[in-house]
Amino acid sequence: MATYIVGDLQGCFDELQLLLQQVEFNPTADKLYLVGDLVARGDQSLECLRFVKSLGAAAQTVLGNHDLHLLATAYGIKKVKAKDRVDALFAAPDFNELIDWLRHQPLLIDCSQQQGFVITHAGISPEWDLATAKQCAHEVEQVLQQGDYKQLLTEMYSDQPDHWEDSLSGIDRLRYSINVFTRMRYCFTNKHLEFACKLPPAEAPDNLKAWFELTNPLYQQTAILFGHWASLIGYPTPKNIYALDTGCVWGNYMTMLRWEDKQFFTQTAIKDYIK
DSSP states (O other): OOEEEEOOOTTOHHHHHHHHHHTTOOTTTOEEEEOSOOSSSSSOHHHHHHHHHHTGGGEEEOOOHHHHHHHHHHTTSSOOOGGGOOHHHHHOTTHHHHHHHHHTOOSOEEETTTTSEEEOSSOOOTTOOHHHHHHHHHHHHHHHHHSOHHHHHHHOOOOOOOSOOTTOOHHHHHHHHHHHHHTOOEEETTSOEEOSOOSOGGGSOTTEEEGGGSOOHHHHHSEEEEOSOGGGTTOOOOTTEEEOOOOGGGTSEEEEEETTTTEEEEEEOOSOOOO
């Protein structure tokens, strides 16, 4: 039995299949985790959703920002962007079933006790311990799965609040959590979130730090596996920080990590997705 964690799919279904063939993935014995952003920009979002869903207990994903945006478009809250290339998904006979399945996926997967890692799409706030991260993820998941999810999806589009306070409540608390789990890259040195900069760390302004470079005991205690940030390719992340988005949809490659021996497997993009 092996545990595999794969970076952002973003509709790159063929590359995922080639990666799984490389490792001879066996869904009856192995486990596949995905760091979110299953959809958008690549041309096979429908196939990605169908496949991950079909694996049942053999696969588990977290939600990414593109996944949440897909939910917002599915419920008529936002307009579909042509560049997301999801027409086939919207026309599929199982569209509603797939959207409902996606809405029930978590923001955080905690394997810290069994295997020593946690998974989110973008990371964990430098202002949180693991208990707080798990609680905040649970709060958002409860609304998405059982509450007024349409209202949440409507109100999640904002950069504020940009810092954590225990007293945060209502939509402010939920939005901060969503932004941390699905959008975060940089923080100011006071640990406030910053969303404008998408540059590689070597090119970022001096007053910004990658979230994982700020002080948080959690980052040393538990491995954090995430995607979302393709411009981290080649950047030496600290021990316990595993950045798995290597920009397949941007013409680079898809990355998969086998946890037991920390071996990486890659598959070069086979299509020119972004034109």
